[in-house]
Structures are given as structure tokens and as C-alpha cells.
Amino acid sequence: MAEVKLSKKDRMSVAWRHQFLQGSWNYERMQNGGWCYAMIPAIKALYKDKDQQAAALKRHLEFYNTHPYVSAPIIGVTLALEEERANGAPVEDQAIQGVKVGMMGPLAGVGDPVFWFTVRPILGALGASMALSGNIVGPLLFFILWNVIRMAFLWYTQEFGYNVGSEIAKDLSGGLLGKVTEIASILGMFIIGALVQRWVSITFTPVVSTVTQAEGAYIDWAALPAGSEGIKSALEQYSALGPTGLNVEKVTTLQGNLDQLIPGLAAVLLTLLCCRLLKKGISPIAIILALFAVGIVGRLLNFM
Amino acid sequence: MGISIVFVVLVAFLAGMEGILDEFQFHQPLVACTLIGIVTGHPTEGIILGGSLQMIALGWANVGAAVAPDAALASVASAIIMVKGLGEGGAVDPMNAINTAIALAVPLSVAGLFLTMLCRTIAIPMVHFMDAAAEKADFRGVELWQILAICLQGIRIAIPAAMLCMIPAEAVTAMLQAMPEWLQGGMAVGGGMVAAVGYAMVINMMATAEVWPFFVLGFVLAALGELTLIALGALGISIALIYIGLKDLAKQGGGAGGGSGDPLGDILNDY
Helix, strand or coil, X not given: CCCCCCCHHXXXXXXXXXXXXXXXXXXXXXXXXXXXXXXXXXXXXXXXXXXXXXXXXXXXXXXXXXXCCCHHHHHHHHHHHHHHHHCCCCCCHHHHHHHHHHHHHHHHHHHHHHHHHHHHHHHHHHHHHHHCCCCCHHHHHHHHHHHHHHHHHHHHHHHHHHHHHHHHHHHCCCHHHHHHHHHHHHHHHHHHHHHHHHHCCCCCCCEEEEEECCCCCCCCHHHCCCHHHHHHHXXXXXXXXXXXXXXXXXXXXXXXXXXXHCCCHHHHHHHHHHHHHHHCCCCHHHXXXXXXXXXXXXXXXXXX | CHHHHHHHHHXXXXXXXXXXXXXXXXXXXXXXXXXXXXXXXXXXXXHHHHHHHHHHHCCCCCCCCCCCCCHHHHHHHHHHHXXXXXXXXXXXCHHHHHHHHHHHHHHHHHHHHHHHHHHHHHHHHHHHHHHHHHHCCCHHHHHHHHHHHHHHHHHHHHXXXXXXXXXXXXXXXXXXXXXXHHHHHHHHHHHHHHHHHHHHHHHHHHCCCCCHHHHHHHHHHCCCCCCCHHHHHHHHHHHHHHHHHHHHHHHHHHHHHCCCCCHHHHHHHHC
């Protein structure tokens, strides 16, 4: 009997369909439908007998759930196993299910921090910061970069899994995955720290003090020479005195004082508070709604 | 408006599909709001709304069986409301329309959450139909149910979007104009703070005693306005690589110091 092999076209077809992994996500067996859907081109290529096809379809409708991208190396390994089995190797159903279940847990643990909590926030923040000024490059950059990274990852890790076959399961306990996760969480925490400073905005409006400044500490607008000479003189004084020189009275706001400690202190405190509340099991939605309520009350009381 | 409704519903359908697939990212506010802005002739406002919502939704992610607030419905519906508010001749100040849309996005993301859970329950009988098809080696049947399940997720957003499009623009404009200043201002203040929740979700996922100092570094360095996000990203990667490299070095050094004939140490190092 001639050996059956999966062609590159079959594998690409699987990779394409694998993108729809979560389409029939359900509370019973989670991603099983999408997984089976992705395996169909391979099953068609490997098994010609109807009973074998039915058995293969059923085999791949078992419970499955992992991160949708790191699922690619798992499907690669599964392709290699199915190929061996179709060629008569004694690969049991349990072995295939075992590989899937054995890999999905640890790999999901890598996929979530790397893609959802590092790459997406970073690309998203990059795109969003450009988009805030109405720049179309922002969304384009996010969309293109993300999809290039994603598709390259899906295809190459699937090929990796297919070539390495069941050997990969041994690799999982190796240091590489742990290292990737560690780098991702360091980078992620660093960027989140930066984002908290830049994008969580809390401004307290109360005025702490209003001081009448001494003569010479402010620009005496009435005493300026007329015409362009006057503008020149005002600008010279301004650059010497700074913004407080514009008015006779120097106004210090609560926000100004806080910014002198660390800019964004209130933002980081709020973020840490949210961390605590989330850990206590309070739903993020409830916290978000509460923050809007605080905002409205703060505005009504002229506090924020 | 006639043709653009078709395109809006199409974008909504894509966003709904992606809300579950999480591949192309059509459901991310940055993409969905921009697309709706483009098809309705308000590209700039759409991009700005998308950017603002994206900042809030950065940390929203479906992990395991848990579902995060639904970005798809939030971005699609709030973009439609914003477009309605902008009206034909700029009836409402664009910034007001954008700010209100941001505030409305949050309750919408909760509504989307329930719709998602509903779809994920409806999908259970659908995979049972797949089982039946598999029994007969009916490839077509399995594929059909998978595609129908994806379409179900698209319809989840497309129907609310179509319904929103039916509401007359005057009603939305009137509602926006009737909002008192304290409510609009307060929502803007709240909108500035809610991003913290998304960031907190990310932190809770990743934080260990070991990586907290990197959070502090990022926070303090970000106060330097000259550093762009790309610069900060480069800094972050460098710091991570240096740290990991030094840590490896320290491990090796420790192993050598403890005597190279130490099998237990070697096992611990390789662990």
C-alpha cells in the first residue's frame, strides 16, 4: 500500500480553516466543532474509507479548548499523528486525544499573556494613540501588523508541530516556553505601567491656594511699551517667569501639587484599587459603571 | 443613508464573527469604529472614537471559558450612535457626540456579554448536529453547522446594529442635545478613568512579585513626554532581554560556585 502524505496544500487548507476554530464555541465541548472543521481537509486526504472517515470526524469532535493561536502547533502535531495512523502505525484514539489535552493547557498559558496581554495591548495602544488625532494610519497599523504577526505565527508553528510531530510534547517542559512567557510578562507590565501614566486621566480641579505675587514676579501688562516692542517685552518676561507670570495671582490646584510628587499618581492608585477589587471577584462591568458614577458626582460637586 | 446601512450591517456582522473568532480583530474598536466611520462618511470621528474606546478595551480578552465585556457590540453600536448624533450637517459638536458614545459603549458591552453567552449556549445543539453528521461521515454537514454557528455570532451584532440604524437621527440628536452639561462632563471624567479597569485586568493576569518593578519603571519613564510608545516598547524589550540574560548568567554562576559535580543542582537548574 502506497504511503499517504499530507501535501502542503492540505496543510495550508487546515491552517486557513483553523482560523475559524472558535466559531462554534459552546459550553459543552468548547472549541470541538471548529477543531473538527479545521481537520476535515486532512481527514479527506488521509482516509478514503467511509467508516474510517466517520471515526476520524468523531475522534476530532471531542472536548478541546485552548488559546486560538497556540492551537496551531497542536494541530500540526495532530496532523503528524493522523498521518502515521493512516499509514498503519498503531496510534490509538487516546494517544491523539492525550496529545491534544496535554498540550492545550500549558500552551494556553503562553498564548494568553503573550497575545492578549502583551502584543495586543501594545499594538492597540500604538494604533489608538495615533487614532486619537484622527489619523487613519493608527487603525491601519494595528490591523496590518496584527494580522501579519498572527498569520505568520499560525502557519509556521503549525508546520513546526507537523515536522516535529509528537516530539514536541517533550519540548513543552523545556525552558523556551517559560522564557517567552517571562519576557512577555516583563514587557507587558512595563508597557501597562506606561499606559497607566499616559492614558488614565484623573484631574482634580479644587484650588489649593491663590497667592498675590510680588511685583516683578508677574508681567505688568499695563506698563508694556506699545506695538511690537510690547509683544517682544512680554515674551521675554514670559520666558523668564514661566506660566505663573501671566497673572498677578498665582493659583495652585490640587492637581498641580499631586503632579509635583509624581505625575499620574492618582491614576496608578486608581489602577491598583481596580486590581484589588477585581481580585475580590467584583465584576469589571460593575467597576466601570461605578467609575462613571464617580465622574458624574465629581463633576456635580465641582471636584473633578 | 440607504446604501450605508447595508455596509454598517456588514461591518457589524464581521465584528460579531470576530467577537468569537478573535483572529482578524474586526471587533476591536480601533477597526470596527473606523470602518463604520468610513462607510457613513464620518471617517475622522470614527477613527477618534475607535482610538478612545481601544484605550479602554485594551485589557479585555476572553480567557478560557470566561467572557470579557463585549468589544464588538460596544464599538459597533456606539459608533452608530455617534454617527446619528453627528447628523447631516454637524448638528451636535463632534467631541460631545464622541464622548457620549464612549459612555454608552460600556453598558452596551454588558448587553453584548449576555448575547455572547446566549450564542454559546445555542451552539451546544449545533455541535450535536455535527456529531450526527460525523456519524455518517458527512463532511458537508459538519462544515455547514460550523459556518452556521459563525453566522449566528455575526447576526448577534448585525441585528442590534440594523435596529439602531432604524432609529431616526433626529431622536438621537435631540437626546444628545437634551443632556445637561454635568452629565456630559461627568461622563467624560468617568471615561478618563475607566481605562484603569482594563489595565488592572492585564496586571492581575501577569503580576508576580518579580515583574512589579517593571511596572514601576514603565510608569515613571512614561512621564517623559519625548518617549513615544515605540521608544517605550524598545526600552521594554531591551530591559526584558537584559534581565532574562542576567538571570541565566546568575543561575550558571551559582551552579559553578556550588561545585560542578552536583547532580541535584544540575537538575534544579534544568528544571
